[in-house]
Amino acid sequence: MNRITVARNTLILTVMVAAVMLMSSGCGKNKPAGTDESAVKKQHGGIAYVELDSVIANFDMAKDKSTELEEKTKSSEAELASKSQAFDRDVRDFQNKVQKGLVTRATAAEMEQTLQQQQQTLLARRDEMAYNLNEESLVAQRQVLEYINSYLVEFNADRGYQYILAKQFPGPVLYSDTTLDVTSDVIAGLNAKYSAEKAKK
Numbered sequence: 001m002n003r004i005t006v007a008r009n010t011l012i013l014t015v016m017v018a019a020v021m022l023m024s025s026g027c028g029k030n031k032p033a034g035t036d037e038s039a040v041k042k043q044h045g046g047i048a049y050v051e052l053d054s055v056i057a058n059f060d061m062a063k064d065k066s067t068e069l070e071e072k073t074k075s076s077e078a079e080l081a082s083k084s085q086a087f088d089r090d091v092r093d094f095q096n097k098v099q100k101g102l103v104t105r106a107t108a109a110e111m112e113q114t115l116q117q118q119q120q121t122l123l124a125r126r127d128e129m130a131y132n133l134n135e136e137s138l139v140a141q142r143q144v145l146e147y148i149n150s151y152l153v154e155f156n157a158d159r160g161y162q163y164i165l166a167k168q169f170p171g172p173v174l175y176s177d178t179t180l181d182v183t184s185d186v187i188a189g190l191n192a193k194y195s196a197e198k199a200k201k
Contacts, residue, residue, distance in 0.1 A: 046162035049176050050183045053168055058187045061147055061194045065140040069133065076129040083125065087118050151190055 056062050094111050097103045103111065152164055164182075167173045 046160070047165065048161050048163070048180050048182045049165040049167045049173065050186050051168070051181065052166040052171075054183050055148070055187055055190070056144075058191070059144070059148070059194070060191050062144050065144060069137055069140060072136065073133055076133065080122075080126055080129065083122055087115075087122055090118065091115060147194070148186075148190065151193060152186070154193075155186060155189055 094108075094115060097111075098108050156164070165173055165176075167176055
């Protein structure tokens with residue numbers, strides 16, 4: 001189940017890596033006391049950033065997607081374990097009968113062929129599960145990124161920043177002024193929007 005385990009972990013990791021390049025009309029509402037909005041934007045060059053690790057770790061949608069994928073992974077692992085145990089029992093039964101001379105050579109050959117087919121079916125099912133989980137992980141990652149990107153447009157509607165940068169270590173942003181950090185505002189807004197949408201379903 002190594003491939004399934006890898007697939008399960010793909011969601012968070014891939015979201016983090018892919019979103020490092022996320023730039024869009026952005027966020028930002030931190031401003032020094034006594035200054036107007038336009039002065040703050042000019043001073044900051046129209047740029048804000050979010051700590052991507054924190055956004056992903058605290059975004060309820062990302063948590064829900066991760067939980068769903070984990071549950072599906074556990075279900076797949078349980079199914080595969082059950083089928084593997086049944087196959088192992090059949091192999092032991094076959095070996096026992098052959099060793100004791102309880103079956104003819106022709107019957108033993110048929111039983112061996114059946115076991116080989118069972119094994120191929122089991123391996124095919126394992127690969128299918130891993131593929132499906134990986135695909136679902138990639139789709140979930142894209143859904144989370146799309147949601148964040150769409151929200152940033154709304155978030156920036158009355159802020160006027162030109163860019164939002166995703167800061168993460170390691171990453172291309174090595175230093176940033178903390179006054180440009182709008183992570184907490186973005187997380188709060190994302191979760192409020194997502195919670196309201198879930199409540200309507």
